[in-house]
Amino acid sequence: MKAELRESLANYLIALGDDELILAHRDSEWAGHAPILEEDIAFANLALDELGHASAWYRLAAELLDEDPDRHPDQLVFWRPAAEFRNVRMVELPNGDWAFSMLRQYLFDASEQVRLSGLAHSEHPGLAQAAVKIRTEELYHLRHTSAWVRRLGLGTQQSNRKMQAALDLLHPNALQLFAESVSELELAQAGLVPRFDGLLSAWVALVTGDLTGCNLRIPDGISSKPAGRHEHTPHLELLVTEMQEVARLEAGAAW
Amino acid sequence: MTDTQWPRFQVFHQEQPDRPHTNVGAVHAPDAELALQNARDVFVRRPDCVSLWVAPADQIFSLTAEEIARSGVPPTSTAEGELQPYLVFIKRSQVGSHEHAGAVSATSGPTAVAEAASRFGKAEALVWWVVPERMIHRSEADQVGSLFGPAKDKPYRDQAFYHTTTLMRRIRGRPREEA
Numbered sequence: 001m002k003a004e005l006r007e008s009l010a011n012y013l014i015a016l017g018d019d020e021l022i023l024a025h026r027d028s029e030w031a032g033h034a035p036i037l038e039e040d041i042a043f044a045n046l047a048l049d050e051l052g053h054a055s056a057w058y059r060l061a062a063e064l065l066d067e068d069p070d071r072h073p074d075q076l077v078f079w080r081p082a083a084e085f086r087n088v089r090m091v092e093l094p095n096g097d098w099a100f101s102m103l104r105q106y107l108f109d110a111s112e113q114v115r116l117s118g119l120a121h122s123e124h125p126g127l128a129q130a131a132v133k134i135r136t137e138e139l140y141h142l143r144h145t146s147a148w149v150r151r152l153g154l155g156t157q158q159s160n161r162k163m164q165a166a167l168d169l170l171h172p173n174a175l176q177l178f179a180e181s182v183s184e185l186e187l188a189q190a191g192l193v194p195r196f197d198g199l200l201s202a203w204v205a206l207v208t209g210d211l212t213g214c215n216l217r218i219p220d221g222i223s224s225k226p227a228g229r230h231e232h233t234p235h236l237e238l239l240v241t242e243m244q245e246v247a248r249l250e251a252g253a254a255w
Numbered sequence: 256m257t258d259t260q261w262p263r264f265q266v267f268h269q270e271q272p273d274r275p276h277t278n279v280g281a282v283h284a285p286d287a288e289l290a291l292q293n294a295r296d297v298f299v300r301r302p303d304c305v306s307l308w309v310a311p312a313d314q315i316f317s318l319t320a321e322e323i324a325r326s327g328v329p330p331t332s333t334a335e336g337e338l339q340p341y342l343v344f345i346k347r348s349q350v351g352s353h354e355h356a357g358a359v360s361a362t363s364g365p366t367a368v369a370e371a372a373s374r375f376g377k378a379e380a381l382v383w384w385v386v387p388e389r390m391i392h393r394s395e396a397d398q399v400g401s402l403f404g405p406a407k408d409k410p411y412r413d414q415a416f417y418h419t420t421t422l423m424r425r426i427r428g429r430p431r432e433e434a
Contacts (some may be wrong), residue, residue, distance in 0.1 A: 036261070036283065038282050038284065038293035038296065038297060039293075041293075041296045041297055042292065042293060042296040045296045136400040136401050136404055137401060137404065138401075139400075139401040140292075140295075140398075140401035140402055143292070143401070144292050147288060147289060147292065148289075151285065151289075
């Protein structure tokens with residue numbers, strides 16, 4: 001693989017890892033606060049899974065960058081300034097209510113399903129292998145979150161109203177998951193990652209079917225071009241500061 | 256006082272394909288599908304598991320050895336309902352859990368226990384549970400990977416993964432073996 005392509009693929013994977021990491025952090029904030037004990041544990045489990053996926057993507061990126069796959073992920077998570085994170089804005093938004101968090105997790109899980117199906121055919125064997133493994137776990141996520149979306153969407157007037165409010169806010173932001181970049185096009189041409197437009201249409205078909213079946217209305221906004229992954233809300237800086245707080249107390253501490 | 260909780264479901268897990276399903280506890284859930292998912296999250300975080308069943312607690316008919324000693328085994332002939340398969344779970348020791356013993360055909364909970372007592376023997380049974388088979392919701396074979404795989408290959412979910420425990424022991428000046 002050409003050096004440029006290696007770097008592009010590493011950046012692509014770091015962006016995927018950042019999505020997983022930041023969402024895992026937001027999910028973990030529900031620990032001890034979820035509306036039901038069982039769901040508290042379930043959401044903590046989802047957070048741990050996403051954290052594991054972030055770690056897998058960061059390790060692959062480290063290998064492509066000739067960095068130590070054991071140490072480089074910590075470097076990326078604890079020593080990178082917030083402005084250098086490449087996660088989509090959807091995952092950094094504060095948790096809001098239960099409907100918002102559940103719908104966000106659902107929209108993200110659906111995007112993972114379509115992306116991982118594509119990545120499973122990557123020309124990079126390590127990446128294809130990781131995608132197959134992660135996809136198995138994501139099947140459970142999607143089953144769990146779509147079960148909740150169905151119950152909240154079709155539940156009471158109040159639960160439906162809260163879900164619709166969450167969808168109106170989240171849907172346009174979710175489109176950023178499929179924002180095209182120049183390097184992504186090159187990676188797709190090399191058969192390393194799936195084409196973004198194919199992913200977008202597969203995702204739209206998947207979530208539109210699910211959500212309209214739950215009495216939820218998809219907001220307009222497919223046509224508007226989403227911002228790039230370097231643009232963040234002020235919420236990310238606060239999240240990253242908290243996440244890095246302990247690590248930064250003492251550089252190089254063993255733990 | 257009204258119970259504002261969701262209904263309770265008893266959870267049975269199977270550690271190996273050749274081992275019986277064993278009761279591990281209960282979860283609350285609005286329905287059987289979510290009960291199965293909650294059961295996975297609550298009870299399958301670390302140990303091996305190849306299959307999970309959940310059953311609504313209010314559908315389980317329970318009879319203890321004391322009750323049988325006092326009033327005898329219920330008569331087998333009280334044919335009220337329709338004949339249907341019941342799954343039988345037996346608790347055989349005070350510290351043990353209910354273990355799946357097999358299935359019987361019966362028209363009601365009491366007659367299912369009577370049938371089970373004659374089939375599986377009363378000896379050593381402390382508590383009988385019988386539940387109509389159609390009330391049991393099971394994990395499916397194609398869900399095994401997504402339901403139970405993550406617990407196996409994510410060592411960081413286990414507290415033993417974090418060395419702080421051993422460090423604490425060293426701080427306390429205790430050798431590891433004594434712990």
